[in-house]
Amino acid sequence: MENYSEDLDGVFQALADPTRRAVLGRLGSGPASISDLAAPFAMALPSFMKHIRFLEESGLIRTAKEGRVRTCSLERARFSMVEGWLSEQRAVWQARTDRLESLVLAREEFLRDQEKKEKDK
Amino acid sequence: MENYSEDLDGVFQALADPTRRAVLGRLGSGPASISDLAAPFAMALPSFMKHIRFLEESGLIRTAKEGRVRTCSLERARFSMVEGWLSEQRAVWQARTDRLESLVLAREEFLRDQEKKEKDK
């Protein structure tokens, strides 16, 4: 994927809003219609719809219309993008730790050598 | 925490930009100065500084100035906020799965009962 980074932008930004996170939380326990989802929020429907569209464009949810009702559902796979990024980060941290460790080991070895030479004198 | 949600907003939004993610990636392998961090980006310094301040306000990095150099370093603890949110979500999914499972089990039991009554007739 060449637009991996842009996708991440979208996913993280979608998650950067409490309304949208709440919607995702709700969808975690099963699909729901727009008005069901909107009910808990003191917000005009068109404003709420923007959040839904944002979530859909980020790929975190899917929506489908049947009759006059649009049903939204979670796209769980998309969440793994976040997990993926997190583990990349941890991998970098780990690599650093490993480098530091080998430095320490090298230094310890050096010190032992010094000591030995001192004794052999 | 009462501002847990706002903190999450900040963290996710900080992550929603490729420049900032790259900086975090770089800091993963150790602290660095502003100009070191800025070097890879074709961006005026003041623009870059905004990203640094954003990252600092989100709590994902710490910075300290010594002489004329400001050194930035990762605040790894902050990353666990994201992991925390992810596991909350997974917990919701799991709860749903459990409910569905018990429904299925209940239905199976019901069907067995029906069958038995049928036989006992």
Place this chain on the structure above:
DNA sequence: CGAATAGTTTTCCATAAGGCTAAGTATCAA
């Protein structure tokens, strides 16, 4: 001291985000 270095402050700009109201457009139900 004087110049180069490393940030910092200020001001400006265009676009995106999040919210609103008002006015559509399709279903569905009586």
Place this chain on the structure above:
DNA sequence: TTGATACTTAGCCTTATGGAAAACTATTCG
């Protein structure tokens, strides 16, 4: 067929974001 339901579209407003240039401050080096 009329009315209610369930969204949609369109337009408007304010604030936040990501970027830039110009000018300033504080260190450090020769």
